[in-house]
Amino acid sequence: VESQWFLAGHPLTNLSEQMLVSCDKTDSGCSGGLMNDAFEWIVQENNGAVYTEESYPYASGEGISPPCTTSGHTVGAMITGHVELPQDEAQIAPWLAANGPVxxxxxxxxxxxxxxxxMTSCVSEQLDHGVLLVGYNDSAPV
Structure with a gap:
């Protein structure tokens, strides 16, 4: 969200992960969740608002999620939805080149x-971590 918000012409803003860990009950807090569910929670349950990291700092480093609070936070970005891309590198690459990080x-x-x-030996048995894809190289040997 931060990268797309910036590419849309807004200031680069650190956004709160804690908001999702504490408030998004569709997912499982410190035990994880799905990005699509998080994006949908932001739009449907939080009116598209994503709070700043400064106003809602990360506090779950020990695996305990503090209760959700929805007041007193600064909105750092607004979203209206998300785009689901195919699970195909050949289709993700041109979207990434045209639209930015995924x-x-x-x-x-x-x-x-x-x-x-x-890394040349990668396991791909179970998706368990969300990351930001910012580029690709289709001519490298790896």
Missing amino acids: AVAVDATSWMTYTGGV
Whole structure:
């Protein structure tokens, strides 16, 4: 959301993850959730408002999610929906080039032992982490 908000001509704003961890009851707080569900919660339950990180800072580092609060926060961005892309790199790449960063789900199992360089052996059994895809290279050997 931050990147797309910025590309739409707004100031680059750090947005609150804690808002979703504490308030989005469609997902599972500190136990995770789905990006699509989070985007839909923002639009349907929070009127499209995403609070700033400064006004709703992350506080779940120990795995305990504080209760949801919906007042006293600064709105840092507004969304009206989201776009679901096919699970096909050949179709995601041109969308990324034309529209900018894309939130994607990955299996981060291989990342637990990552120490640097280019990853060449990746596990892809279960999607368990959301990351931002910001670019691609279709001519590299990896």
